[in-house]
Amino acid sequence: MTALENDTLLRALLRQRVDYTPVWIMRQAGRYLPEYRATRARAGNFMDLCRNPELACEVTLQPLDRFPLDAAILFSDILTIPDAMGLGLYFSEGEGPGFEHPVRDAAAVRRLTVPDVEDELGYVMDAVGMVRRELAGRVPLIGFSGSPWTLAVYMVEGSGTKSFARSKAMLFDRPELMHALLTKLSEAVILYLNAQVAHGAQALMIFDTWGGVLTPRAYRKFSLAYMTRIIAGLTRKAEGRRVPVTLFTKGGGQWLDRMVDSGCDALGVDWTLDLTDARHLVRDRVALQGNLDPSVLYTSPEHIRTEVGRVLTSYGPGPGHVFNLGHGIHPDVDPDHTAALVEAVHTLSPAFHGAIRSGNARHDET
Amino acid sequence: MTALENDTLLRALLRQRVDYTPVWIMRQAGRYLPEYRATRARAGNFMDLCRNPELACEVTLQPLDRFPLDAAILFSDILTIPDAMGLGLYFSEGEGPGFEHPVRDAAAVRRLTVPDVEDELGYVMDAVGMVRRELAGRVPLIGFSGSPWTLAVYMVEGSGTKSFARSKAMLFDRPELMHALLTKLSEAVILYLNAQVAHGAQALMIFDTWGGVLTPRAYRKFSLAYMTRIIAGLTRKAEGRRVPVTLFTKGGGQWLDRMVDSGCDALGVDWTLDLTDARHLVRDRVALQGNLDPSVLYTSPEHIRTEVGRVLTSYGPGPGHVFNLGHGIHPDVDPDHTAALVEAVHTLSPAFHGAIRSGNARHDET
Numbered sequence: 001m002t003a004l005e006n007d008t009l010l011r012a013l014l015r016q017r018v019d020y021t022p023v024w025i026m027r028q029a030g031r032y033l034p035e036y037r038a039t040r041a042r043a044g045n046f047m048d049l050c051r052n053p054e055l056a057c058e059v060t061l062q063p064l065d066r067f068p069l070d071a072a073i074l075f076s077d078i079l080t081i082p083d084a085m086g087l088g089l090y091f092s093e094g095e096g097p098g099f100e101h102p103v104r105d106a107a108a109v110r111r112l113t114v115p116d117v118e119d120e121l122g123y124v125m126d127a128v129g130m131v132r133r134e135l136a137g138r139v140p141l142i143g144f145s146g147s148p149w150t151l152a153v154y155m156v157e158g159s160g161t162k163s164f165a166r167s168k169a170m171l172f173d174r175p176e177l178m179h180a181l182l183t184k185l186s187e188a189v190i191l192y193l194n195a196q197v198a199h200g201a202q203a204l205m206i207f208d209t210w211g212g213v214l215t216p217r218a219y220r221k222f223s224l225a226y227m228t229r230i231i232a233g234l235t236r237k238a239e240g241r242r243v244p245v246t247l248f249t250k251g252g253g254q255w256l257d258r259m260v261d262s263g264c265d266a267l268g269v270d271w272t273l274d275l276t277d278a279r280h281l282v283r284d285r286v287a288l289q290g291n292l293d294p295s296v297l298y299t300s301p302e303h304i305r306t307e308v309g310r311v312l313t314s315y316g317p318g319p320g321h322v323f324n325l326g327h328g329i330h331p332d333v334d335p336d337h338t339a340a341l342v343e344a345v346h347t348l349s350p351a352f353h354g355a356i357r358s359g360n361a362r363h364d365e366t
Numbered sequence: 367m368t369a370l371e372n373d374t375l376l377r378a379l380l381r382q383r384v385d386y387t388p389v390w391i392m393r394q395a396g397r398y399l400p401e402y403r404a405t406r407a408r409a410g411n412f413m414d415l416c417r418n419p420e421l422a423c424e425v426t427l428q429p430l431d432r433f434p435l436d437a438a439i440l441f442s443d444i445l446t447i448p449d450a451m452g453l454g455l456y457f458s459e460g461e462g463p464g465f466e467h468p469v470r471d472a473a474a475v476r477r478l479t480v481p482d483v484e485d486e487l488g489y490v491m492d493a494v495g496m497v498r499r500e501l502a503g504r505v506p507l508i509g510f511s512g513s514p515w516t517l518a519v520y521m522v523e524g525s526g527t528k529s530f531a532r533s534k535a536m537l538f539d540r541p542e543l544m545h546a547l548l549t550k551l552s553e554a555v556i557l558y559l560n561a562q563v564a565h566g567a568q569a570l571m572i573f574d575t576w577g578g579v580l581t582p583r584a585y586r587k588f589s590l591a592y593m594t595r596i597i598a599g600l601t602r603k604a605e606g607r608r609v610p611v612t613l614f615t616k617g618g619g620q621w622l623d624r625m626v627d628s629g630c631d632a633l634g635v636d637w638t639l640d641l642t643d644a645r646h647l648v649r650d651r652v653a654l655q656g657n658l659d660p661s662v663l664y665t666s667p668e669h670i671r672t673e674v675g676r677v678l679t680s681y682g683p684g685p686g687h688v689f690n691l692g693h694g695i696h697p698d699v700d701p702d703h704t705a706a707l708v709e710a711v712h713t714l715s716p717a718f719h720g721a722i723r724s725g726n727a728r729h730d731e732t
Binding site for chain 1: 529530534539578579580581582583585617637639640643661662664666696698
């Protein structure tokens, strides 16, 4: 593989010294880009796009061609694993994803088999390899997966839910069944992420979209425990470098201190927590990724710059910050505003990394 | 007015000694009850039911006739105020509430007038008076309002939103306009809540449904500041007793310590925070209300009892706990499960209030 020209992201994730704060954007390859919409229209539906390595590679690279982002993230969906398990994934307009064969009883859990990631999920690995070749060392490639609990919610509910009735009923009434499901999913996620690394992913992220709907106790037992198990099973070194792992539990800001014990390198943080407080909670043991409110991109480029400055100031001087939104970019954002965000991070952040030479005091104003 | 037979709720909200932990349930008068659905069918649509004092009184009392709850809460909607401001409230199936005339510019904010609460909102006051008479002192009546920020979100968006695009754009780009709107709404909420007290409400609650979607900084400036202003303007004594005020910011668990400074008597807590931690955060300066995961009601009565015990243990011995769900009851819950919840609170909680006599140790197990 080609040597990496810009390793700022990897260094920041490992809390190493950098010259500026690296930035990427959750869902950076997505609907807010007209070129994405054009490729998507050519592909057919959303899963057709995910399953086509050439087109998945194409949309992965689109935001990189527009903005000087510090990372690419594979274009894919977290539901590829349950799809490969034969649950019959479909997407309906306005309602989001659903499964034709939801997992509701012991027989259904027993029937599930861990997919062969090089075969049934080979299209993902092909896309990873293709993106790495096309990137030619410009920036690192992030691979990802959904967390076992998040995948289980979709698999048990079978379609969109606000109340999590079926998944929580299983968790509370049949915990052993939920644990059996989560165990299988953890095994699948480990194989899936390790294969992504083998094919070229240089950093990994686990999206725990639904961890935040649990009680603290249930979160630890049914989500965090399995993410911890996964991290223990991951290839942590590839091409002579450590492969950093980031955990992101949406709505999990109150649990950051517990999440550090998972063995991850970095934690994603949404915008409901000040990075000052988040950094205090994790006591600089891991890097932090975040946390601009995605709605700031609806405002003017001048105001975006002000808010970017606020987030940088909130993290403060020193290493260990990866700039991102606190959640995926909204599909109706003006791409020029995304450009303003990236530029603001790149021009404002060097001041936060020259602390040793220039003194800290001036970075501490709010 | 008749003397109050059961003042356990009022005492608990003021952190006074009680014999057991009082319990009520957010949305206790609602769709999960067949008798509610029958009355609703007679009324016409949802707002017809809210606007009819006799029927609103009837559904307010229905859960009290079924379960030995320790409080009644007025059946109404938080959008009565913007409705009275002439915005043309409507409810569409599946999409939730909307306004025909959303508030999007300075002219629209200027045009808004604070409603005459005895006239345009007279139907609410009539319902309050009627419920008090019908209750005949059985339990106290809770009055309520939405928070200014929450009302503003609905008024600016005009219909359901996931991204809060318009309301956050106004907050960020035109903060002075948002402040003008929030100022008018705060004035209206003060008059509205004070009128409810004048007509018989014995405790008040402010629902800040959308405070939790803000950054900590925006939350303090655009939501908490106005709730604080409202509390300063409220009648705090009626019929010789203090009228306790409870604030509930959905998803605001990380800000509880700041919320105490609002001058409230109690804070609502959702289930993503252990009450042990919440109590530690507020350092026993206010009472806490919560926080069973509403999905626990999908499980068996035995398991409901176990989880009720966990919540009681999590708060621990001593006064200042009002048992509730961490969010409104789901509409598809079996009413018998609600009965099991109320019974479990009433039978398990006395042990947490005899701590002086029997020692604390046995309540601390988890």
